[in-house]
Amino acid sequence: MAKRLDVSDLDIYYDKFLAVQGxxxxxxxxxxxxxxxxxxxxxxxxxxxxxxxxELVPNARVEGKVMMDEEDLYGPNxxxxxxxxxVGMVFQRPNPFPTMSVYDNVAAGLxxxxxxxxxxxxxxxxxxxLRSANLWxxxxxxxxxxxxxxxxxxxxxxxxxxxxxxxxxxxxMDEPCSALDPISTGAIEDLIVELKRDYTIVIVTHNMxxxxxxxxxxxxxxxxxxxxxxxxxxxxxxxxxxxxxxxxATEDYVSGRFG
Amino acid sequence: xxxxxxxxxxxxxxxxxxxxxSLGDRLFAGSATGAGVLILLVLAGVAAFLVxxxxxxLTASEDEIPGGEGLVLYIWPLLLGTLLSxxxxxxxxxxxxxxxxxxxxxxxxxxxxxxxxxxxxLLAAVPSIIYGLWGFSVLAPQTVSPSGWLAENLGWIPFFAxxxxxxxxxxxTAAIVLAVxxxxxxxxxxxxxFLQTPRLHxxxxxxxGATRWEMIRLSVLPFGRSSMIGGSMLGLGRALxxxxxxxxxxxxxxxxxxxxxxxxxxxxxxxxxxxxxxxxSSGVAVxxxxxxxxxxxxxxxxxxxxxxxxxxxxxxxxGAN
Amino acid sequence: MTSLTKTPTxxxxxAVSDVPLTHGSLPRRAAPLTLLxxxxxxxxLFVLDWSPAWCALLAAAGYTLTVYLWSRRVEGSxxxxxxxxxxxxTSAFLLALLPLVSVLITVVGKGLARFDATFFxxxxxxxxxxxxxxHHAIMGTLIITGLAALISVPVxxxxxxxxxxxxxxxxxxxxxxxxxVMTGIPSIVAGLFAYxxxxxxxxxxxxxxxxxxxxxxxxxxxxxxxATEEMLKLVPNELREAAFALAVPKWLTxxxxxxxxxxxxxxxxxxxxxxxxxGETAPxxxxxxxxxxxxxxxxxxxxxxxxxxxxxxxxxPGVPPEPSLDRAWSAAFLLIIIVMALNLVARLVSRLFAPxxxx
Numbered sequence: 001m002a003k004r005l006d007v008s009d010l011d012i013y014y015d016k017f018l019a020v021q022g023x024x025x026x027x028x029x030x031x032x033x034x035x036x037x038x039x040x041x042x043x044x045x046x047x048x049x050x051x052x053x054x055e056l057v058p059n060a061r062v063e064g065k066v067m068m069d070e071e072d073l074y075g076p077n078x079x080x081x082x083x084x085x086x087v088g089m090v091f092q093r094p095n096p097f098p099t100m101s102v103y104d105n106v107a108a109g110l111x112x113x114x115x116x117x118x119x120x121x122x123x124x125x126x127x128x129x130l131r132s133a134n135l136w137x138x139x140x141x142x143x144x145x146x147x148x149x150x151x152x153x154x155x156x157x158x159x160x161x162x163x164x165x166x167x168x169x170x171x172x173m174d175e176p177c178s179a180l181d182p183i184s185t186g187a188i189e190d191l192i193v194e195l196k197r198d199y200t201i202v203i204v205t206h207n208m209x210x211x212x213x214x215x216x217x218x219x220x221x222x223x224x225x226x227x228x229x230x231x232x233x234x235x236x237x238x239x240x241x242x243x244x245x246x247x248x249a250t251e252d253y254v255s256g257r258f259g
Numbered sequence: 260x261x262x263x264x265x266x267x268x269x270x271x272x273x274x275x276x277x278x279x280x281s282l283g284d285r286l287f288a289g290s291a292t293g294a295g296v297l298i299l300l301v302l303a304g305v306a307a308f309l310v311x312x313x314x315x316x317l318t319a320s321e322d323e324i325p326g327g328e329g330l331v332l333y334i335w336p337l338l339l340g341t342l343l344s345x346x347x348x349x350x351x352x353x354x355x356x357x358x359x360x361x362x363x364x365x366x367x368x369x370x371x372x373x374x375x376x377x378x379x380x381l382l383a384a385v386p387s388i389i390y391g392l393w394g395f396s397v398l399a400p401q402t403v404s405p406s407g408w409l410a411e412n413l414g415w416i417p418f419f420a421x422x423x424x425x426x427x428x429x430x431x432t433a434a435i436v437l438a439v440x441x442x443x444x445x446x447x448x449x450x451x452x453f454l455q456t457p458r459l460h461x462x463x464x465x466x467x468g469a470t471r472w473e474m475i476r477l478s479v480l481p482f483g484r485s486s487m488i489g490g491s492m493l494g495l496g497r498a499l500x501x502x503x504x505x506x507x508x509x510x511x512x513x514x515x516x517x518x519x520x521x522x523x524x525x526x527x528x529x530x531x532x533x534x535x536x537x538x539x540s541s542g543v544a545v546x547x548x549x550x551x552x553x554x555x556x557x558x559x560x561x562x563x564x565x566x567x568x569x570x571x572x573x574x575x576x577x578g579a580n
Numbered sequence: 581m582t583s584l585t586k587t588p589t590x591x592x593x594x595a596v597s598d599v600p601l602t603h604g605s606l607p608r609r610a611a612p613l614t615l616l617x618x619x620x621x622x623x624x625l626f627v628l629d630w631s632p633a634w635c636a637l638l639a640a641a642g643y644t645l646t647v648y649l650w651s652r653r654v655e656g657s658x659x660x661x662x663x664x665x666x667x668x669x670t671s672a673f674l675l676a677l678l679p680l681v682s683v684l685i686t687v688v689g690k691g692l693a694r695f696d697a698t699f700f701x702x703x704x705x706x707x708x709x710x711x712x713x714x715h716h717a718i719m720g721t722l723i724i725t726g727l728a729a730l731i732s733v734p735v736x737x738x739x740x741x742x743x744x745x746x747x748x749x750x751x752x753x754x755x756x757x758x759x760x761v762m763t764g765i766p767s768i769v770a771g772l773f774a775y776x777x778x779x780x781x782x783x784x785x786x787x788x789x790x791x792x793x794x795x796x797x798x799x800x801x802x803x804x805x806x807a808t809e810e811m812l813k814l815v816p817n818e819l820r821e822a823a824f825a826l827a828v829p830k831w832l833t834x835x836x837x838x839x840x841x842x843x844x845x846x847x848x849x850x851x852x853x854x855x856x857x858x859g860e861t862a863p864x865x866x867x868x869x870x871x872x873x874x875x876x877x878x879x880x881x882x883x884x885x886x887x888x889x890x891x892x893x894x895x896x897p898g899v900p901p902e903p904s905l906d907r908a909w910s911a912a913f914l915l916i917i918i919v920m921a922l923n924l925v926a927r928l929v930s931r932l933f934a935p936x937x938x939x
Contacts, residue, residue, distance in 0.1 A: 302761070358672030388859065552768065
């Protein structure tokens with residue numbers, strides 16, 4: 001089900017302020033694409049345009065095209081609610097619904113889309129999602145306990161389970177490990193590598209080792225200049241970006257000579 | 260320096276404990292503490308003086324009490340009238356308050372949230388005497404024909420048994436006025452909670468492909484649940500004690516409580532009864548009214564303490580997150 | 581769930597129904613046009629002499645139903661539910677505006693009748709029928725509210741200082757809790773309290789302006805405490821530490837650094853608290869009563885206040901009743917002007933002098 005994303009000439013605005021300019025890239029299915037770059041250069045903003053979360057900010061809008069296989073995400077008659085059903089997202093800090101049990105957290109998205117799903121089917125989907133998120137063995141005895149009772153790393157995997165339960169085509173991750181300790185981070189990274197068999201994954205990270213460890217392709221974002229909008233400087237195979245980048249700014253950044 | 264703030268550094272603590280404080284410090288700290296203690300004393304005083312003044316009514320013989328059937332039978336129907344009007348007002352105001360809080364926080368444009376909230380707050384600024392006058396002269400006449408319709412078509416429900424009042428000064432009208440008065444109080448508490456819904460949880464819902472209403476059901480309402488309960492209880496406490504609006508709007512002519520909401524013979528509420536009778540009372544009658552006031556005090560105290568406990572629990576809950 | 585121990589194989593997994601990205605949606609102008617149609621239908625009913633309340637109700641219901649059915653057909657049930665909730669929530673807000681607008685229109689409409697010079701300069705002494713004024717009641721309201729503020733503001737601010745700057749442990753927790761509880765004391769109970777207190781010293785039937793001030797203080801103190809506490813908490817701790825580091829004693833730090841920083845906020849809170857109690861009727865009815873002539877000595881017998889004046893003019897009008905009712909509405913109008921003005925002043929103060937530390 002993993003689908004290809006094709007972004008062409010995307011300009012992202014907050015009201016009249018141009019935040020990110022002229023992004024074009026192709027995101028291959030069944031791969032991990034990492035987006036790196038200094039803070040405030042528009043990586044997360046760009047990520048949020050891929051599931052149309054960006055437009056939740058009043059007056060925020062985009063110009064350009066984002067194609068998911070043959071469909072334009074910003075085409076007429078496209079419902080942003082349905083886009084988000086196809087493009088899942090995991091956030092910087094784990095955010096399970098605090099009043100819901102582990103089970104209900106995973107089932108939350110399913111219940112929205114399939115009101116009349118049989119209980120047994122629901123059970124199976126919840127179990128499969130939790131297994132895919134490498135969490136099943138840890139929580140199978142406390143499915144009815146609140147999700148906020150889990151550890152930080154478990155909560156983040158719960159959020160991943162919740163996102164993949166609706167079987168999206170693309171999974172967006174916005175610095176999913178920045179709030180976690182190294183051991184939990186390791187578990188999530190392993191999980192990401194496993195998940196790329198089934199999904200197209202785009203991850204924003206500040207951790208360049210992480211980008212090297214898990215991604216196939218890396219895109220480097222930077223501000224064009226102080227006060228100018230952010231832009232995609234270059235995107236290439238991860239090994240190339242980290243060993244022999246085509247742009248000096250990229251080289252400065254990945255080698256730590258930046259800012 | 261209360262819970263959640265940093266503990267003062269040890270050096271400062273040892274200094275303040277070891278060395279004698281300056282005179283200024285002692286005076287200032289003393290008067291601040293004194294003011295706090297005074298508040299506790301006032302509250303205790305309210306209870307103590309009311310008990311002292313209610314005492315003659317408690318010990319008086321039955322036929323000294325107005326109505327001639329003893330204190331309990333005097334206050335009981337009033338208490339029921341109080342509970343009925345306040346509960347009815349709450350049933351009308353609470354759902355409306357939730358909807359208004361949602362509109363202000365999640366439907367209206369963000370920039371308008373504060374001004375719109377202010378407009379609703381203005382409802383709370385209107386003095387209760389004015390609500391009374393308004394209820395009497397504007398709202399009551401409007402309810403006459405609907406009440407007639409209710410009595411005719413739904414008369415089999417005890418609430419609408421009729422005969423419908425021809426002035427509209429009914430329990431129903433009083434409850435509507437009370438609902439308008441407590442609406443801003445409930446809305447303010449709920450609005451505050453809804454505004455504090457963590458963005459993280461809202462975004463989690465959006466990212467799952469929720470519509471706006473589904474997002475609210477998944478994130479906003481569960482987060483605000485105890486505030487909805489607490490705010491409603493605060494509103495209930497206010498409605499129980501509201502005096503002038505009921506005293507003016509309600510036509511009081513019965514001594515026995517009934518569930519009939521649309522008739523012209525109603526039993527008063529405790530507060531309205533005090534306002535209506537107190538200026539012309541003397542002797543034991545005053546003590547009886549104070550005794551009824553004591554009952555009202557206890558009931559509102561319990562409701563308010565419950566409300567605060569519920570709201571504070573939420574505060575701890577959200578702090579832990 | 582517990583019976584599910586086997587690993588599910590792909591073929592017996594239930595498929596999540598495939599949701600196409602696009603689907604039908606209502607034309608952009610569908611909702612506004614339906615709204616316009618409903619409003620027009622409502623106006624038509626109004627012209628046909630239906631009551632305004634029914635017209636508004638039917639228009640709202642008509643809009644909601646049309647949009648629901650239309651959206652359900654084109655966009656599916658989830659979107660339709662979403663649209664219905666939007667309609668309900670918006671109408672709830674508009675519904676709440678209705679009494680506010682109606683109250684204001686009524687009070688202004690009926691209250692202007694007696695806004696003349698006599699009304700503001702005369703008392704009611706010897707007045708039967710037309711004429712008369714509320715000068716005595718205005719003064720009474722100002723004196724009693726002023727005294728209440730005089731009692732409440734120092735006590736309230738000091739308590740807040742205790743809670744924020746000194747209070748630790750059980751006493752502070754009790755005070756916080758009971759201040760909250762105190763906000764819920766029915767105003768009539770506050771009046772009874774003042775009466776019970778003074779009756780012990782002055783005997784039955786006592787009525788004095790100061791009793792009203794005491795009753796109002798009971799209502800006002802918790803509001804002042806709450807407001808001041810909020811403001812003191814907004815003062816950044818760095819300011820206090822900077823002063824401590826200069827060896828300024830704590831009380832001077834509070835007096836010279838903390839309070840001035842929070843002053844605008846505290847002033848706003850106090851103004852709002854005054855606005856809250858200045859319109860109170862019930863406690864004054866119990867504790868102060870009413871009189872027809874000038875009495876500006878709060879320690880000597882009954883005084884007149886605007887709210888109680890309005891009440892008595894309304895419930896016991898003369899014959900004919902019109903002059904009394906006019907006076908009642910005009911007093912109410914004056915009261916609402918005062919309250920709204922105080923609210924406005926409070927907002928202005930907080931807007932103009934807001935500390936820059938707030939985000």
